[in-house]
Amino acid sequence: MKALIKDYLKNFKGNRYFWAGLVMTLMILLIAVVGYFWTPYSTTEMSATERFQAPSFRHLFGTDNFGRDIFSRVMKGIGTTVFISSLVVILSGAAGIVIGALTGYFGGIVDEIVMRITDAINGFPSILLGLVMITLMGSGSHNLIVSLAIVFTPSYVRIVRSEFIKLRDADYIKRARLMGVGHIRILFVHILPNIFSVFWASMMIGFNNAILAESGMSYLGIGVQPPDASLGKMLSDAQGYLMTAPWYALSPGLAIVWIVLGFSLLSEGIRRLQE
């Protein structure tokens, strides 16, 4: 047993992807949590005298067109983005598991219909679908979460479904059926634990896609609404002042890159651990 644990730890040691990703992700989480309770400056208060300050010790990332501290707003923005994306992934992942498990295992006409729908949605650029959803439901954070969750569900359905199709004919599942184990128990006790690693990997990819979709929609002005800070919206504001205040665009953009990169390194690291 000891040797086993040692072996496992040895895997962690050489795994640079894992550690780099973990450190980057933890930093983001820390910033998000701290930003929720405290920021160096107010994120909404405007000040005409402080407009377009270049980065300095007073304002680490400078100030924006309303004289607000960009660092504080990036902190808040990271929180918003991470929060929304997490919710989106959790909601769509849960829906994906239930729908994918049932359709994949039982098959039949319902499966056929669900597959046609998920295929159609899956082939669709997610941001476009999000756009349509927002048109239907109106903008705002709540609608953004719901619409992105709906948009992302089919990708999970697809993955979960194909795993269930693969495993429903596995010898050990056939044998479970012979023992007389009920369908629901087979679904969630016998099969589900086996798809966990695949599902986990797709959740991580999904999280990154959610971040990109959320910030993209906020950039287009149909996601998070002002005065709430959001990285995408900050970027679209900053674009107008690219000549005079280039630093304004840099920090929110880099924040998005940081989140996504950290998370993909982490998931790559975990994938290598599992091998």
Add this chain to the structure above:
Amino acid sequence: MKYFGKKFITLIMTLFIVSVAAFIAFQIIPGDVVTSILGTESTPEREAQLRAELGLDQPPVQRYFSWMGGVLQGDLGVSYRYSKNMNEMMPVAELIGDKLPVTLWLAAISLVLIIVLSIPLGVLWARSKSKLLDVLMGIGTQTAMAVPSFFLGILVTYFFGIFLRWFTPGGYVSYHTDFWRFLGYLLFPAISIAIPKIAMTARFLRNSMMTEMDADYVRTAYSKGCSKRRVMYRHVLRNAMMPVVTFLGMIIAEIIAGSIVVEQVFGLPGVGRLLISSVSTRDFPVVQILILYITFVVIFVYFLVDILYRVIDPRISSK
């Protein structure tokens, strides 16, 4: 051939379902279009008149078929927001027709950039034994994939437009005026779309090649006395390209998504920008048509990829 027939029927059916879905979706939206168009000038008579003009006084099923019938004959309906002049409404067809070439050219340039750059990159990566190159490519592609296209657009604007002055940000030239300068301007948004996809495709190709290199037939090839070079190009590459073709097909959908955002960044008067503005002004006829149009493009591309796949993979085509 039977297969293609079947696929074609599915294609038509999907389009039909999407059109119905789009139609229904915009029926259930709260708020009356007519009152919102007329705004403060609304009187009962004018409302009734406009309603009749837009065909909104008919039952939904009939309205769907007259809309669809129109679309099939090239009549895409009229915009709620734009008008040609005081008395004439703006046909959606005219509105879109002007913007279509911009988006299509943008997507085409991006796709060419992706294919031309990602394949050699992926092969080089798979072939190289250098640990350093492997790490650099690993980190480089991961980073490139993490940059959202609109931020990339801003970076490209700053670097090429403001710093190097290779182009004037916002200085879009219409293809009517000067086609080559039009293409020249499109190159920069295309770069913004392409970079993350190049990284993705190169990674995908590299992984695909690595998997193929472990296959039994590779060992057979070596046992015949093939050199590594020959094994790579004669045996591995073709097999490794199969999944990449499908992957590129899927990327096209994302290129279109990317163009919606990037058009906004570079101020390109394309379909994406029209879509955003129509969404925010709730110009439903335009949105409906654009959804249908983008669906058509995406599905049609999938259809083409499917055919291509069957041509290059003997395992499927000769069954």
Add this chain to the structure above:
Amino acid sequence: MIKIENLSVAFEETLAVNQLNLEIFDGEILGIVGESGSGKSVTALSVMGLLSSEATIKGGSIRMGEDWLIKDGKAQDKERLRKAQGNRMSMVFQEPMTSLNPTQKVGGQVDEVLLLHTKMEAQERYDKVLEAFKSVGLKNVEKVYDSYPHQLSGGMRQRVMIAMAIILKPELLIADEPTTALDVRVQNQIIQVLRNINKEQKTSMLFITHDLNLARRICNRIAVMKDGKLVEIGPTEEVFGNPKEPYTRKLIEAVPSRVKEKEDAPECTEEVSVNILEVRDLNIYYHEGSNSLFGQKKKRCVVENATFTLEKGETLGLVGESGCGKTSLCKAILGMNKLVEGEVKHFSTRPQMVFQDPYSSLNPAKTIGWLLQEPLRAAGKLDPACKMTDADMKAAAYDMLQKIGMPEKYFNRWPSQLSGGQRQRISIGQALITRPGLVIADEPVSALDVTIQAQIMELMQKLQEELQLSYLFISHDINVIYKMSDRIMVMKDGKIVEIGDKEVLFTNPKEEYTRLLFAES
């Protein structure tokens, strides 16, 4: 011809081949036998210069005639090695399915050998490839030339592989389990082809196999390997007739042989003959081309008019080539196939099944203890009368562990920590824990090494006696069937060809097909 001296090859730190000395003489067939992990394939790959990058040569030399392939732990330079590969020496691999490039026509793939090693013109090469195809017994050679691998059967693919290997009349042909993935009858044809090549072209052969019977039939000399070391080497009949080493003896004894009689077989059946399974006029169908939305469903009969019975405590062996309907028959008996006509009656609580692949028959996400208890939980849910307390179930599971010969400490382990043989034991335990009277075993030992095979068969016989079990035992290996069965049933193309007592069937088969099947192994 080939001389291997003190060869050591390591994967990471473990030695796969350890100080091996071996010689292959001109024109002989040398067999290397051993269980998986004994280093026989690694030896072959070292000779061919095809070791993967994870393997390192730790020392030793390989010489081919006057040329060094490996000298003092250093491989010859690649350029010169390539000249010998495919030309002076060549190799046939185990998996004909995957060993050919799926996207190239097979003709072109054979042609590549000529392209690399000769200066022949295109037409000349084409003729030569066709000639090679003919020499390995392929028919319709022009058509084969233009086929893709997936269009050929397994046997044809292996013939193509052999043609590719012999086209330049190499001095040495290495065959690594060339028939393992094939059906019995195809196996024999391929063996015949290899023999002819050896005889006609005087090609030396290194024949690697885990199948001792096969090695005995084809090889002039046999080398036995274990854990990377050479255990014993000598002329075939000497090694088999008079093994010097205990390991060799163990290996030979483990091989189920028809000569040895099962001691207590007759007694069991004499007592009371009660049927536990009755199958009458059973027809089984399959949907063909059932493309749910568009295609109309066609029914195809896969098993026709099956009628037989199985007595309590008896083992009925079922033989037949792949695709003859064995699996469909089992599924139908277990009620897993709904498209049946006729009568299946069994007098047992939920008959259970043991599958071939030990790696896919245990749920990898659960511990052994959990797996052994799950059938009891399921039974408790189905029938409240069978409900057991947690403690009882645990006790039953421990009891079963002991019955199947596994130490108690395995209770909390995961399937991934077990070997193939151990997994198969757990599978059997899982099938038996609810005490069914009837167990269907679908090739339960085919994926195992010979010594493990023998242990599992012994276990199954022991449990049969203890628990009064009836087995329907499927295998393609006639010797295994002989060892396990009381009666044998032969199937072909969905029909039962012959059924009867095993001795009668072996000594005096009524049907030509049965005779062929038994004669060939």
